[in-house]
Amino acid sequence: MKEIIEPRVLKGFRDYLPQDEIARRELMEKLERTFRSYGFVPIDTPVLEYAEILLGKGGGETDKQVFRFQDNGGRDVALRFDLTVPFARFMAEHADELYLPFKRYHIAKAWRGENTQRGRYREFIQCDFDIVGTDTASADADIILLIGDALSGLGVGDFTVRINHRGVFNRLLESAGLREKSAAVLRAVDKLEKLGEGEVGRALAAEIGADLVPRVLDFIAKGEDFESTLGRMESLAGGPSEDSARLRAIWRCVEEAGFAGKMVLDPSITRGLDYYTGVVFETSLDAMPEIGSICSGGRYDELASLYTTRRLPGVGSSIGLDRLLAALDHLGKAGKRSGYSQVLVLDMDEGLEASYHRIARGLRAAGIAAEVFPERKKIAQQFAFAERKGIPLAVILGSEEAAKGVAQLRDLLRRESVELGFEGGDFSAVVAEAARLLQGRE
Amino acid sequence: MKEIIEPRVLKGFRDYLPQDEIARRELMEKLERTFRSYGFVPIDTPVLEYAEILLGKGGGETDKQVFRFQDNGGRDVALRFDLTVPFARFMAEHADELYLPFKRYHIAKAWRGENTQRGRYREFIQCDFDIVGTDTASADADIILLIGDALSGLGVGDFTVRINHRGVFNRLLESAGLREKSAAVLRAVDKLEKLGEGEVGRALAAEIGADLVPRVLDFIAKGEDFESTLGRMESLAGGPSEDSARLRAIWRCVEEAGFAGKMVLDPSITRGLDYYTGVVFETSLDAMPEIGSICSGGRYDELASLYTTRRLPGVGSSIGLDRLLAALDHLGKAGKRSGYSQVLVLDMDEGLEASYHRIARGLRAAGIAAEVFPERKKIAQQFAFAERKGIPLAVILGSEEAAKGVAQLRDLLRRESVELGFEGGDFSAVVAEAARLLQGRE
Numbered sequence: 001m002k003e004i005i006e007p008r009v010l011k012g013f014r015d016y017l018p019q020d021e022i023a024r025r026e027l028m029e030k031l032e033r034t035f036r037s038y039g040f041v042p043i044d045t046p047v048l049e050y051a052e053i054l055l056g057k058g059g060g061e062t063d064k065q066v067f068r069f070q071d072n073g074g075r076d077v078a079l080r081f082d083l084t085v086p087f088a089r090f091m092a093e094h095a096d097e098l099y100l101p102f103k104r105y106h107i108a109k110a111w112r113g114e115n116t117q118r119g120r121y122r123e124f125i126q127c128d129f130d131i132v133g134t135d136t137a138s139a140d141a142d143i144i145l146l147i148g149d150a151l152s153g154l155g156v157g158d159f160t161v162r163i164n165h166r167g168v169f170n171r172l173l174e175s176a177g178l179r180e181k182s183a184a185v186l187r188a189v190d191k192l193e194k195l196g197e198g199e200v201g202r203a204l205a206a207e208i209g210a211d212l213v214p215r216v217l218d219f220i221a222k223g224e225d226f227e228s229t230l231g232r233m234e235s236l237a238g239g240p241s242e243d244s245a246r247l248r249a250i251w252r253c254v255e256e257a258g259f260a261g262k263m264v265l266d267p268s269i270t271r272g273l274d275y276y277t278g279v280v281f282e283t284s285l286d287a288m289p290e291i292g293s294i295c296s297g298g299r300y301d302e303l304a305s306l307y308t309t310r311r312l313p314g315v316g317s318s319i320g321l322d323r324l325l326a327a328l329d330h331l332g333k334a335g336k337r338s339g340y341s342q343v344l345v346l347d348m349d350e351g352l353e354a355s356y357h358r359i360a361r362g363l364r365a366a367g368i369a370a371e372v373f374p375e376r377k378k379i380a381q382q383f384a385f386a387e388r389k390g391i392p393l394a395v396i397l398g399s400e401e402a403a404k405g406v407a408q409l410r411d412l413l414r415r416e417s418v419e420l421g422f423e424g425g426d427f428s429a430v431v432a433e434a435a436r437l438l439q440g441r442e
Numbered sequence: 443m444k445e446i447i448e449p450r451v452l453k454g455f456r457d458y459l460p461q462d463e464i465a466r467r468e469l470m471e472k473l474e475r476t477f478r479s480y481g482f483v484p485i486d487t488p489v490l491e492y493a494e495i496l497l498g499k500g501g502g503e504t505d506k507q508v509f510r511f512q513d514n515g516g517r518d519v520a521l522r523f524d525l526t527v528p529f530a531r532f533m534a535e536h537a538d539e540l541y542l543p544f545k546r547y548h549i550a551k552a553w554r555g556e557n558t559q560r561g562r563y564r565e566f567i568q569c570d571f572d573i574v575g576t577d578t579a580s581a582d583a584d585i586i587l588l589i590g591d592a593l594s595g596l597g598v599g600d601f602t603v604r605i606n607h608r609g610v611f612n613r614l615l616e617s618a619g620l621r622e623k624s625a626a627v628l629r630a631v632d633k634l635e636k637l638g639e640g641e642v643g644r645a646l647a648a649e650i651g652a653d654l655v656p657r658v659l660d661f662i663a664k665g666e667d668f669e670s671t672l673g674r675m676e677s678l679a680g681g682p683s684e685d686s687a688r689l690r691a692i693w694r695c696v697e698e699a700g701f702a703g704k705m706v707l708d709p710s711i712t713r714g715l716d717y718y719t720g721v722v723f724e725t726s727l728d729a730m731p732e733i734g735s736i737c738s739g740g741r742y743d744e745l746a747s748l749y750t751t752r753r754l755p756g757v758g759s760s761i762g763l764d765r766l767l768a769a770l771d772h773l774g775k776a777g778k779r780s781g782y783s784q785v786l787v788l789d790m791d792e793g794l795e796a797s798y799h800r801i802a803r804g805l806r807a808a809g810i811a812a813e814v815f816p817e818r819k820k821i822a823q824q825f826a827f828a829e830r831k832g833i834p835l836a837v838i839l840g841s842e843e844a845a846k847g848v849a850q851l852r853d854l855l856r857r858e859s860v861e862l863g864f865e866g867g868d869f870s871a872v873v874a875e876a877a878r879l880l881q882g883r884e
Contacts, residue, residue, distance in 0.1 A: 005494055007535040007749035010519060013488035015532055017539060018546070021484045037806045039783035039813025039831070042463045046455035046565050047489065047551065048509070048521075052447055067490070069511030072555050077452060079490075090457055093449040097459060099830040101816055104460070109489065113514050123488050131816060138795040139816035145799060149806070249795070256796030256867070257803050307449040341481035353580040353691070354698030357587060361699050364479045364591070371481025374543055374573060374581035388541040389481070425698070 012114060012122030023335035024125070024325060027154070028107050031127060031319065034150040035105040038142065040129055043104050045086040047111075051076040053089050056306060065112045079111040083128045083318075091132055092307035100133030107321075121322070130316030132303055137246050140279045140299060140315050141253035147283060147295050147317060148259045155333040156324065158286040159294075162266035163250070166276050166298070167243030168233055169267070172219050175238035181208050189220055192268045197221075220268035226251055229265045243278070250279060277301040279315065288327050295319045339389040343370040343434055346382045348398035355402070359395055359427045366431045368438065386412055392441065393434055409433050454556060454564030465777035466567075466767060469596070470549050473569060473761065476592040477547040480584065482571055485546050487528040489553075493520040495531050498748060507554045521553040525570045525760075533574055534749035542575030549763075563764070572758030574745055579691035582721045582741060582757050583699070586692065589725060589737050589759060590701045597775040598766065600728040601736075604708035605692070608718050608740070609685030610675055611709070614661050617680035623650050631662055634710045639663075662710035668693055671707045685720070692721060719743040721757065730769050737761045781831040785812040785876055788824045790840035797844070801837055801869045808873045810880065828854055834883065835876055851875050 009015060016024060032042075051068050055078065068078040080086050083106045091102070107127045114120035129146065131139045144161055151159050173182045184207040192200050197217060204213045219236045223229030230247060234240050247265065254263055271280040278299030285294060297317030304312050328334040343363050345356045356372045363370035371391075373382050379396075386394055396408040396417070407430050410417040420429040451457060458466060474484075493510050497520065510520040522528050525548045533544070549569045556562035571588065573581045586603055593601050615624050630645040637645075639659060646655045661678045665671030672689060676682050689707065696705055713722040720741030727736060739759030746754050770776040785805050787798045798814045805812035813833075815824050821838075828836055838850040838859070849872050852859040862871040 003499065004750065005499060005748050007495070007531045007746075008492070009488055009535075010490060010492060010513075010517065011515070013490065015488070015536065016486035017536060018483035018485055021486050024486075025484060036782040037811045038802075039781060039786075039811065039833075041460035041781050041831075042467060043460055044458035044463050044466075046451055046457070048452060048455065048553070048565070050450070050452060053449070057445065057447060064514050067513060071452075071509060072506050073453070075452065089449045093451075094457065094459060099827050103813070111490070123490070134817045136795075136817045138789065138798065138814060141795070141799060142814060142816060145803065149803075253796045253799050257799035304449075307447050309446065339481060339483050340478040344481075347580065353578075353583070354695045356580065357583060357695050357699035360480075361587065361591075369479045369481060371545070372580060372584060374584060375576045375578045385541050389483075391481075 010122070012116040012120070014121060014123075019336065019338045022337050022339075023328070024321070026335045026337075027321065027325060027328070028125075028127070030153055031150055032105070032107065034146065034153065035129055037149075038103070038146050040103040040105045040146075043087075043090065043106055044108065045080075045083075045090050045106070047080055047109065048077050049080060049086060049089070051078040053307075054078050054080060054085050065114065067111050067113060081112045082110050083108060083126045084316075087128065087130065088304040088312075089307055091312055092304040092310070095133075095308070095310060095312065101139065102132045103130070104132075105129040125321045127319040127321050128316060129318075130303075130314050132312050132314035132316075135278075135299070135301075135313040137249035137253060140246070140250045141257070143297065143315050143317055144250065144254050144263065144281065145257055145259055147281075147319075148254075148262055150319070151283070151295070154324070154328065156285050156287075156294075156327055156331065159262060159283055160286060161263045161281055161283045161295075162269050163247070163263060163279055163281040164265065164267050164269040165243045165247050165279050166270065167278060168237050168241065168247065169219075169270060171237040171241055171243065172216070172233075175236075176212055176215055178208055178212065178216075184208070185216065186270050186272060189216070189268055190270055190272055192220060222264070222266055222268070226265045229267065233267050246278065271296060271298055275300050281317070285327055287331060291323050291327055293320070294323045294327065337390060339391065340369045341371045341389060341391045342368050342438055343393045343395060344382070344386045344389075344391045345370060345372045345395045346379065346397075347373045347376050348379075348396060349402075350376070352397060352399065352402060355397060355425070356395075358425055359397070359407070359430060362427050362431045363434060366435055368431070368434055383412065393437060395430060395434075409437070411437060452564070454558040454562070456563060456565075461778065461780045464779050464781075465770070466763070468777045468779075469763065469767060469770070470567075470569070472595055473592055474547070474549065476588065476595065477571055479591075480545070480588050482545040482547045482588075485529075485532065485548055486550065487522070487525075487532050487548070489521055489551065490519050491522060491528060491531070493518040495749075496520050496522060496527050507556065509553050509555065523554045524552050525550060525568045526758075529570065529572065530746040530754075531749055533754055534746040534752070537575075537750070537752060537754065543581065544574045545572070546574075547571040567763045569761040569763050570758060571760075572745075572756050574754050574756035574758075577720075577741070577743075577755040579688055579695060582688070582692045583695035585739065585757050585759055586696055586705065586723065587699055587701055589723075589761075590696075590704055592761070593725070593737070596766070596770065598727050598729075598736075598769055598773065601704060601725055602728060603705045603723055603725045603737075604711050605689070605705060605721055605723040606707065606709055606711040607685045607689050607721050608712065609720060610679050610683065610689065611661075611712060613679040613683055613685065614658070614675075617678075618654055618657055620650055620654065620658075626650070627658065628712050628714060631658070631710055631712055632714055634662060664706070664708055664710070668707045671709065675709050688720065713738060713740055717742050723759070727769055729773060733765050733769055735762070736765045736769065779832060781833065782811045783813045783831060783833045784810050784880055785835045785837060786824070786828045786831075786833045787812060787814045787837045788821065788839075789815045789818050790821075790838060791844075792818070794839060794841065794844060797839060797867070797869075798837075800867055801839070801849070801872060804869050804873045805876060808877055810873070810876055825854065835879060837872060837876075851879070853879055 276298035280298035282293035283295035299315040360370040718740035722740035724735035725737035741757040
């Protein structure tokens with residue numbers, strides 16, 4: 001007896017069956033339409049790169065999260081763990097072939113050996129968009145406006161983009177003599193949402209002494225409106241600066257472009273990474289703040305300094321596709337589509353297969369997705385197939401009908417049929433009636 | 443001084459810059475539309491699988507073409523080298539969750555450590571589509587009709603789908619007592635196109651003896667029309683059979699559905715793999731036969747016998763995206779689009795950025811892709827940017843214009859501008875004129 005290999009995927013990996021894959025693709029296609037409408041263009045990079053490129057010289061030796069190995073040519077290679085590092089390498093390599101400022105989007109897979117107990121997957125799709133080669137409020141605002149438009153079309157309800165500026169925060173630390181402690185302060189502040197002011201205050205006191213805590217807590221408190229919050233931040237951070245002026249300019253762009261209602265200035269947002277140097281932002285769904293930020297990012301001074309001496313400042317963001325899909329699912333807004341066909345041509349009798357394909361081709365020529373059931377099974381089974389695939393109409397042409405020169409078009413939801421004539425292989429009456437029945441349906 | 447890591451990709455891998463990536467995505471999107479119009483649904487599987495799943499038990503130990511390694515958990519894993527094996531595993535695992543016959547498409551990357559000197563890449567996109575769970579002429583014809591419709595919309599000109607049936611070929615071998623020699627015969631016959639009849643005849647003589655060569659050569663010769671070719675094949679292969687009847691039934695479906703002009707019966711097509719058991723086919727471009735088959739496939743008895751005792755017969759095909767792209771390029775039909783924007787809103791003067799974003803949002807709301815140039819540069823530089831990105835229209839709003847309450851809409855190809863009034867942030871005259879100018883343009 002032949003031994004069977006148990007069909008299974010690796011821990012932390014998963015298959016996408018049609019309904020989930022269709023929902024995921026619909027989401028990606030919607031986002032892509034928004035990116036394109038803003039002038040962003042797609043690029044692609046290899047999933048496998050030199051480990052040195054992805055992890056830096058000597059860096060990441062012990063990084064268990066990275067899928068790293070020797071290829072058959074003895075090269076030290078790794079699967080990309082995000083799209084940012086490959087993009088930095090890409091810009092260093094191709095900046096001269098591109099036009100700057102360069103707006104790109106990239107929706108593709110990345111891999112990390114995450115602890116799967118936390119519900120994380122080791123294979124996931126990243127969705128990044130950046131404007132590189134310029135450092136202006138207009139570019140910062142463009143990214144925030146794009147986030148607004150991208151999320152507005154998805155059915156996730158209201159959302160809030162919370163913005164801040166790392167430079168203003170750094171000025172606070174500097175003017176309070178806390179520059180050395182900045183990592184510890186950022187770490188504590190980052191937990192405000194999760195732990196609350198009391199807990200964060202205690203953590204801060206342990207790091208910077210109780211005296212300075214009120215100043216930091218005062219700084220990160222949310223205010224009433226943009227101008228009063230920013231005014232308080234400025235006064236605690238040593239006065240107005242080019243960084244606070246930048247925040248004002250971004251605010252004005254976004255507000256005048258009609259999007260201010262969904263943006264708030266939140267001085268507790270810092271985005272842990274050292275990478276960001278200017279504006280930073282996070283986005284939460286008003287209906288589901290607990291899932292965390294679904295779209296984060298900020299401005300950076302040096303995208304590609306590991307690979308080039310050329311300065312490439314930029315601003316960008318990443319949409320958390322899996323979180324968005326989970327949110328859509330939770331809100332009952334996830335696509336439940338299980339297929340694309342609008343008409344199923346049933347297989348009723350031998351010798352009529354060619355007619356079935358002819359009918360289907362006629363439907364497709366009229367822009368109607370149609371499929372031929374490819375084998376003779378009981379009509380109930382064929383109807384059940386249509387139902388599982390969400391196909392609303394069926395064409396029934398058996399030898400009796402064929403002899404009479406008619407075909408039946410059946411509305412599977414209303415359970416009503418209409419008989420339509422055909423002559424000499426011309427099924428245009430069927431096509432026209434199908435088009436009429438489908439009009440106005442999704 | 444900081445050490446720079448040289449930005450580079452691995453041998454056999456490549457980046458896709460916007461123009462190439464846009465062309466590739468346009469091709470994939472067109473193919474996807476055709477798949478969907480036939481009722482095919484997308485699935486996705488992990489790029490990384492257990493090596494045992496991809497290569498079979500103990501198999502492929504020495505396969506240098508596969509990217510295979512131990513992950514951090516000590517698992518023997520590999521990057522998929524095609525989409526067929528993962529699909530077989532997928533069907534064995536999920537058949538009960540799906541509806542059969544199951545029509546799926548999958549467009550995704552795969553990896554092989556190919557010899558890059560032959561111009562092959564180690565990372566490439568596969569595009570597969572299959573109907574699994576049925577064994578009928580109607581399903582076979584469906585795949586061939588789909589190939590026809592998919593290729594017709596691409597601008598590659600005329601093409602020919604050459605079909606044959608492995609069963610009829612096997613009957614020839616059997617009736618000639620050549621069953622033991624079938625691998626050698628198939629190998630020789632497969633080279634007919636490349637080497638010609640004389641060379642193939644000599645290769646065959648060495649394997650099966652000179653006596654039997656004429657019979658094989660007679661069998662694989664192309665005929666005048668379908669019926670006379672099939673008649674000759676039948677008489678050489680011991681008479682009509684269910685396999686030749688299948689070919690006739692497929693032919694009839696395809697012909698009556700209006701596609702016969704692009705299909706020929708070619709008894710020399712065998713598709714080397716043992717995998718195929720029924721109809722087999724290859725597709726060549728009439729203008730570029732030298733690039734080889736751009737779409738091949740066939741029927742198989744057992745998709746997933748490695749992973750399940752359940753019988754899953756099917757028929758499927760794979761489109762060679764890279765070959766198609768090369769052909770489109772060679773024929774001057776490749777997409778040359780370098781971006782999606784239709785309007786560039788120039789950055790003319792400080793303090794007007796908010797208006798620029800307002801104009802762009804208004805254009806987008808009217809379905810016009812628009813981008814804001816995000817920094818003040820010389821107008822000539824901004825025009826050059828528009829030209830490189832292929833943007834046909836520009837909006838020019840400097841402080842002088844703003845004071846007068848007008849904006850200029852410039853047709854960058856015709857080098858003509860028109861002045862349009864606006865009031866209180868209402869730029870609808872600009873939007874309307876842009877829509878008018880863009881009408882009828884690509």
